[in-house]
Amino acid sequence: MVINYTELKKNTIAFSKKVGSQIVDGGKKCWKFTKENPGIVIGTGIGIVAAVLVCREGYNYETTEVSEYNSIFLESEADSLFPSMNEIEKESELRNYPENRKSPVTHLYRSNKGDNFVRGGTEEDKRLFIEANKNLFE
Structure with missing residues (x-):
């Protein structure tokens, strides 16, 4: 343009x-x-x-x-x-939060420096996400 x-x-x-x-x-x-x-x-x-x-x-x-x-x-x-x-x-004391809350969906997070991290989910979910998306962490 x-x-x-x-x-x-x-x-x-x-x-x-x-x-x-x-x-x-x-x-x-x-x-x-x-x-x-x-x-x-x-x-x-x-x-x-x-x-x-x-x-x-x-x-x-x-x-x-x-x-x-x-x-x-x-x-x-x-x-x-x-x-x-x-x-x-x-x-906040009146709220009844469950002991085992559902963790958020595993997703990619990119910092200001350009590094990629995995957020959300359990440790197993994070490991599986990294294995499935190896090219994002190279």
């Missing part, structure tokens, strides 16, 4: 000009609407600020010093949405 860089440059510039002019036109329309309807814009802004202030009243903010990092973090009740490590450990 041959890339025509002059054509690519020309198309990129044309696309950029088109998008740029659309952004400028949109900005002009917004500015015109703001000038014609200042009450709506200011009222909406006040409403958003009031909503944010009302929503923040429900949170109980506390500062906690963490000795590891010698810094202060802001904790809130909103952090309870994310499980703590203790909750994760308790949850």
Whole structure:
């Protein structure tokens, strides 16, 4: 495939000009609407600020010093949405995993260095896989 860089440059510039002019036109329309309807814009802004202030009243903010990092973090009740490590450990203790789990299917794994390894299955499965695919390990 041959890339025509002059054509690519020309198309990129044309696309950029088109998008740029659309952004400028949109900005002009917004500015015109703001000038014609200042009450709506200011009222909406006040409403958003009031909503944010009302929503923040429900949170109980506390500062906690963490000795590891010698810094202060802001904790809130909103952090309870994310499980703590203790909750994760308790949850993992509740799972009933069988003693003898089925091992995954034997498959080839290639490391970043290009070496091939066999993963999954039992030792016997791995040995049989290597014997069947000797050319991959040479």
